[in-house]
Amino acid sequence: MKKSLADKIEEYIKVLIDKSGAGEIIIQRIELAETFCCVPSQVSYVISTRFTANPGYKTESRKGGNGYVRIIRREERTKDDVYCKQEIEAYLNNLLELDILKEDEYQSFKFLIDRGTPPNLKIDEPHSKWGDLYKMIALFAERAKS
Numbered sequence: 001m002k003k004s005l006a007d008k009i010e011e012y013i014k015v016l017i018d019k020s021g022a023g024e025i026i027i028q029r030i031e032l033a034e035t036f037c038c039v040p041s042q043v044s045y046v047i048s049t050r051f052t053a054n055p056g057y058k059t060e061s062r063k064g065g066n067g068y069v070r071i072i073r074r075e076e077r078t079k080d081d082v083y084c085k086q087e088i089e090a091y092l093n094n095l096l097e098l099d100i101l102k103e104d105e106y107q108s109f110k111f112l113i114d115r116g117t118p119p120n121l122k123i124d125e126p127h128s129k130w131g132d133l134y135k136m137i138a139l140f141a142e143r144a145k146s
Contacts, residue, residue, distance in 0.1 A: 008036065023074075024071060041098065047059055048094030057074065059072070
């Protein structure tokens with residue numbers, strides 16, 4: 001069975017992470033896109049949909065001329081795991097960047113995030129409410145892609 005381009009990019013990134021020895025890599029979207037003869041947005045799509053918190057990854061990125069993506073493999077999360085506000089916002093931003101969410105949908109979720117922040121909860125502090133919101137956004141994104 002033929003693998004899709006997204007599958008090949010995912011597999012390649014996982015091999016790079018394995019070979020790194022540190023469980024993390026720093027890549028440039030443009031270089032990876034050139035390797036696979038595709039556009040950088042295809043690489044962004046793979047990173048934002050296959051290297052998320054649920055399967056145990058954390059991503060950080062910086063756009064621009066010297067932009068990069070850092071992908072860090074973490075221990076697997078469970079269905080009862082908690083998320084932090086930063087992870088939810090990063091996921092939401094990726095969905096907007098990939099045109100999976102429309103601007104008004106993004107703003108609606110952003111409102112829920114900002115409005116629902118418990119008092120005295122730091123944005124990087126895990127809390128079970130973020131897990132529920134993450135799951136809701138992920139479900140919405142899956143339906144929007146269909």
